Amino acid sequence: MKQIFEPLTIGPLAVKNRLIRSATWENLADDQGRMTPAQFELYEELARGGVGLIITGYAFILDEERANPGMMGIHDDSLIADYRTLTDRVHELGGKIVMQIAYGGSQTGYPTEGREIWGPSAVADLATGVVPTPMTQEHIDRLIEAFAAAAARVKQAGFDGVELHGAHNYLLNQFFNPYYNRRQDQYGGSVENRARLTVEVFEAVRQRVGHDFPVMIKINAEDFIPGGSTIDDSLVLAKLLAQRGIDAIEVSGGTGASADKIPVRMKINSPDKEAYHATYAAQIAEAVNVPIIVVGGLRSPEVIENLLATTAIELYSLSRPLLVDPQLPLRWQQGDRSPSRCLSCNHCLRNTANGVHCILTKEG
Numbered sequence: 001m002k003q004i005f006e007p008l009t010i011g012p013l014a015v016k017n018r019l020i021r022s023a024t025w026e027n028l029a030d031d032q033g034r035m036t037p038a039q040f041e042l043y044e045e046l047a048r049g050g051v052g053l054i055i056t057g058y059a060f061i062l063d064e065e066r067a068n069p070g071m072m073g074i075h076d077d078s079l080i081a082d083y084r085t086l087t088d089r090v091h092e093l094g095g096k097i098v099m100q101i102a103y104g105g106s107q108t109g110y111p112t113e114g115r116e117i118w119g120p121s122a123v124a125d126l127a128t129g130v131v132p133t134p135m136t137q138e139h140i141d142r143l144i145e146a147f148a149a150a151a152a153r154v155k156q157a158g159f160d161g162v163e164l165h166g167a168h169n170y171l172l173n174q175f176f177n178p179y180y181n182r183r184q185d186q187y188g189g190s191v192e193n194r195a196r197l198t199v200e201v202f203e204a205v206r207q208r209v210g211h212d213f214p215v216m217i218k219i220n221a222e223d224f225i226p227g228g229s230t231i232d233d234s235l236v237l238a239k240l241l242a243q244r245g246i247d248a249i250e251v252s253g254g255t256g257a258s259a260d261k262i263p264v265r266m267k268i269n270s271p272d273k274e275a276y277h278a279t280y281a282a283q284i285a286e287a288v289n290v291p292i293i294v295v296g297g298l299r300s301p302e303v304i305e306n307l308l309a310t311t312a313i314e315l316y317s318l319s320r321p322l323l324v325d326p327q328l329p330l331r332w333q334q335g336d337r338s339p340s341r342c343l344s345c346n347h348c349l350r351n352t353a354n355g356v357h358c359i360l361t362k363e364g
């Protein structure tokens with residue numbers, strides 16, 4: 001029987017257990033995207049807490065682009081030395097760490113004045129109202145190169161892999177979502193065309209970092225907006241990426257405009273509400289031969305064990321539970337199997353001025 005606390009491999013990457021810290025933006029980096037001391041501490045705390053793999057908060061790949069304030073940057077070689085310090089510290093503490101890289105676009109919490117925001121088509125973002133500039137081929141080439149260069153920096157900095165953000169209505173997901181993608185060229189229309197940008201980004205990244213470096217992606221199983229992409233689309237995307245050698249796929253869902261199906265759902269207060277993307281993740285896990293990670297509402301070990309026993313989902317990703325308690329994996333491993341204390345109240349997302357934090361552990 002598969003166990004939570006047993007080692008396994010994600011492509012070339014060995015992890016000590018099946019628990020992952022899902023990417024979590026912290027609003028702690030400085031204006032240039034440099035990590036601050038509080039952020040180093042946070043990652044050390046996560047490494048000490050026993051999670052098998054840490055995925056960083058999303059990092060921006062072009063100087064002028066930000067999905068949110070206080071994001072880490074990976075747009076410039078001058079940042080590599082700090083990240084080398086981070087990866088060394090995490091490794092010394094027995095942890096593994098992957099960096100998530102992202103282009104935001106119209107899904108942004110960062111001031112948009114004076115910035116050119118790229119998107120598939122000039123369709124107003126349902127959550128932010130921002131209307132992006134439809135990308136030309138020149139923009140697309142620049143974007144692909146920016147992802148590849150960022151991934152090369154991630155490798156140089158000693159991370160254990162890189163994750164592409166292809167979910168939650170950020171740019172790659174918008175190209176895949178037919179509501180936002182109204183293009184008539186080879187990047188719009190059929191599901192293969194809508195997947196093309198993601199596939200091209202993956203291939204450029206793979207070419208740059210080589211086959212010995214894990215490349216993962218986070219995708220939406222469904223966008224949960226009228227006219228958005230569906231699980232049938234996502235099965236095609238997962239197969240296209242699997243055929244080309246992606247090392248793992250993290251399955252999420254929703255956008256900021258998806259009502260009660262946003263990626264960060266609220267009121268997860270009973271086991272039946274947990275693991276809210278698991279049915280989709282299990283479907284994808286049946287369809288492809290790469291490790292599937294499920295994220296969203298995981299709170300108790302029994303739910304994870306049940307999924308391990310009944311589905312082909314290999315890995316289990318947590319965000320909010322590790323904000324309230326970075327030591328949760330260690331606690332479960334040592335026999336205290338009570339669920340996460342996370343209230344799923346999303347105070348952590350709304351009160352970010354002094355850094356993302358949990359209402360149960362820090363005021364403000």
Ligand SMILES: Cc1cc2nc3c(=O)[nH]c(=O)nc-3n(C[C@H](O)[C@H](O)[C@H](O)COP(=O)(O)O)c2cc1C
Nearest residue numbers: 022023024025057058264295296297318319320356
């Ligand atoms: C404060 C906060 C920041 C987040 N930042 C990111 C991010 O940088 N990248 C990402 O892919 N998801 C991000 N997410 C979404 C989480 O990774 C995860 O998909 C979602 O919170 C559901 O999982 P949970 O129920 O374990 O919190 C964030 C969530 C929260 C609460």
